Amino acid sequence: MPPSDPPLLTATRAYLRLVDFARRPHDLAAAGGLTPERIAGMRARACGIDLLYATERVTPEVLAALAELAGETGAVDQFRQMLAGGVMNRIDGFESENRRVLHFATRHLFDDIPDRPGAVLPQDAVEAERRELERVAGFVAGIERGRVANARGEPFTDLVNVGIGGSDIGSRALYLALQPWRCPGRRVHFLSNVDPDDAARVLRLVDPARTLVNVVSKSGGTLETTANQRRLIHAYRSAGLDPARHFVCVTTPGSALDRSAEFREKFHMFDYVGGRFSVTSAAGTVALAFGLGMDVLRDVLRGAREMDLASLELDLRSNLPLLLALLGVWNRNLLGLPTLVILPYSQALSRFPAYVQELDMESNGKSVTRSGQAATWHTAPVVWGEVGTDAQHSFFQQLHQGEAVVPCEFIGFRESQFGEDLAVAGATGQQKLNANLLGQMLALAVGKSDANPNRRFPGNRPSLALIGQRLDPRMLGRLVALYQNKTAFQGFLWGVNSYDQEGVQLGKTLAGSLLPRMVPGSGSAGATDGGLERALLEAAGMLPEASGSKP
């Protein structure tokens, strides 16, 4: 525990100044509100990503106060402490997980990217992660060389990743994002939901005899993952196959999964890696290495490591995660905007908004500070999003003319992934895509007057853009770490513990209390008298005697 915590958000001097600035925030739609000089001046760059923020409602004074806020709350210091093994996953004075936060170790693997002074990661974690990555590499090499094969000696063509939340969303988003890099003849499928239709769907897509199953559960006891694991084991046995030849797992040492004899190989993740930050650990690397190969995976990790190091910069202009976090605090806490929309202009990033949503909302959707006090300020906004240009033909009507103002984060790339494009009417698809991205930023900012009130655009709606050259594996790794580390910085600014998730427990408990009442013949159970549970099941037509009686 550090000797003294930094001041909380609203107790900083910078915050008081920001409150004052927020009374008359910069008006982007006013005459001179957005100029070429402003656009040229308000940008930052790190790891090959340009951040354009002239279309946020900030001034140089606001930016200076935000930088001061970062200083007063010790944001970069706390980040450095975290990398050095500080116990950042804690609630002082109360029972909590009390763990280090070291997903950074999972990408600390490159001798040519030197550590920064004062930012040396704990050696135990670095060594454990290197070892696990080598084991993953060995496993994948075994598949390639035929050492890891099915009972008939045939190579595995498919892998079903069984996991949910942190053991699914990130891996799925990254796998989808890198389809041009897929290993020929290999496919990864993701099975997450306890909905039996999800397993039924996946089982129709694969030939079990040629398919590996990767069960990913940090605790080893996740309800959905266990149910799907049993379901797949049943399917393998029914097909006359030995599950132990096809199943591998990723879990923490000593968990129920880890003790089981049902796996041909077990990979480890460790308690210092939170689920939603685990995509660069074995929780993500087994599926990604199978589907994309080790070289691609290493490039992802390299990109993430580069952004981790950039996150130690004190200058906002080269620390994109910190700048993004501060602009987010300005929009959420000072301008009072309750949501944030993530808009990748890249079909490959179709599930990236869902990953950022999980990162932000599960980490910082909290109302208690790390010292156990009530947080009396706004914390994580509702984060949502879809890809552009598609989103322009869906909810953009509201972004432009609705009464609610939604800050937008655009993500774009100068080049396409496949490099296959066709000029139609003189312009390529990539040029049209990017013209639309930038056109939306301008339209949101400057608006348009019109004699017809229904064709008027108020403008003055904030946005920013992250622009990279091309969404290749390294760029993707940088983006992943950019949003992970932005989340970390916002946690420090808001003073919350971003690394636990106590809020998911109560629903689980109540589901456990409802379930025995739904299962014919089983006795009722639960800590409560069950009156509410029974009434709700009755109303939903889900009591055993009512089951099937409603056509």
Next chain:
Amino acid sequence: MPPSDPPLLTATRAYLRLVDFARRPHDLAAAGGLTPERIAGMRARACGIDLLYATERVTPEVLAALAELAGETGAVDQFRQMLAGGVMNRIDGFESENRRVLHFATRHLFDDIPDRPGAVLPQDAVEAERRELERVAGFVAGIERGRVANARGEPFTDLVNVGIGGSDIGSRALYLALQPWRCPGRRVHFLSNVDPDDAARVLRLVDPARTLVNVVSKSGGTLETTANQRRLIHAYRSAGLDPARHFVCVTTPGSALDRSAEFREKFHMFDYVGGRFSVTSAAGTVALAFGLGMDVLRDVLRGAREMDLASLELDLRSNLPLLLALLGVWNRNLLGLPTLVILPYSQALSRFPAYVQELDMESNGKSVTRSGQAATWHTAPVVWGEVGTDAQHSFFQQLHQGEAVVPCEFIGFRESQFGEDLAVAGATGQQKLNANLLGQMLALAVGKSDANPNRRFPGNRPSLALIGQRLDPRMLGRLVALYQNKTAFQGFLWGVNSYDQEGVQLGKTLAGSLLPRMVPGSGSAGATDGGLERALLEAAGMLPEASGSKP
């Protein structure tokens, strides 16, 4: 134009009473706030769907005032006028689309579902839609019987649906939702984004020689759709195939597409069907009939028609779209909650939240009333969502313990689609799925106290559930019309025109002004002096001379 418009939201007597009730809204977490009697009493049912709303923060008095609000604003009357051909797509006193709103005609096809008195649809629309559906049926029958085939006389196995927004999101959501009903050996692919990687991806999935392309554009001039159409034509020609043998289209009579000779068949949609309401018109039926067959499609349409008729009920308890709309107004306008999350506990509905998002936000993300006045009240919330139980392992932390309150709409089914399930630890997957759905509702409502502040749940967070027996085609049709008609009712309650989308124009104009500056050799263009455009392109590294220069 009707003789006199009903009073606007805040000018109704009911609204004043609601404002009073909203000062002390019902507390679900207080002692006696949620009881078995309340759960049993607060439900409604129509078309085989149960709506449970005891976990909303309403009382019988609030519900009575909401019913009065519906009466004062003439919500059901307006709905009936719309069905009868009233020009509901208008802004009085200003240039506007001035159209009827008759997507209802696309499912008015069943002689055994009688019209209600006073709700007879215009005969021209009904006849036109019957004719189009017969043409779709004939086309699909032609494929089945080999009359519609490729140059070698082989049957078509794949169809690529090229469209965006209203010509994509709904069809995609419905196709994904009905995978167990897929025609064996047939697949539908959706290509929407102008991102060239989207077309590259789809082209890798199909054999063009065995693939139909369905170009869907109401106007016939949508940028993205035209670009993808040209790209696919290029691919067909490169493969030595005649596009005119493979391409069909759906568009309005007389559009550029309709005048083209590049299609083997042209289907029509009409100006009285808005894009986001067009999934039951030819815009959706061509792809759905190819992929799922006519019988399945007719069941979807039948379900939608049933819900259209239920939307004419004056009693809230049998008019689910109206009740949903009113509860939404309570949460948005009276309790001030800025977002709404849609949570299907059904993997099949993975894209249904995106469809509801488009419906709500593009229709009612407006700030001007139908009489051209400023709407001084909240309109469409931010609508977002993901499937459960996956979402529990992502953003539910924030729903339970975050400082922002998000009203939840759960959707669940008593039976799975595939009917393939396995009891693990005594309970099936479907039972676990539903126990979780109901468990979340209880947890959000009642909360939990704890000596550890980090394990405290404030509760009193509103939700509702829609429960059906099984997500079959007819149930899906009902759900689609339920949310379409909810959107219509909220438009009436808010006094806005839900059927135009002027807010998408400005971004298009500005993209058109940016594009010539990105294309090497082409002269600059645009109505403005282009200073902002040039500066933004420069900052983004997208000016022709800068292109590719940033590694």
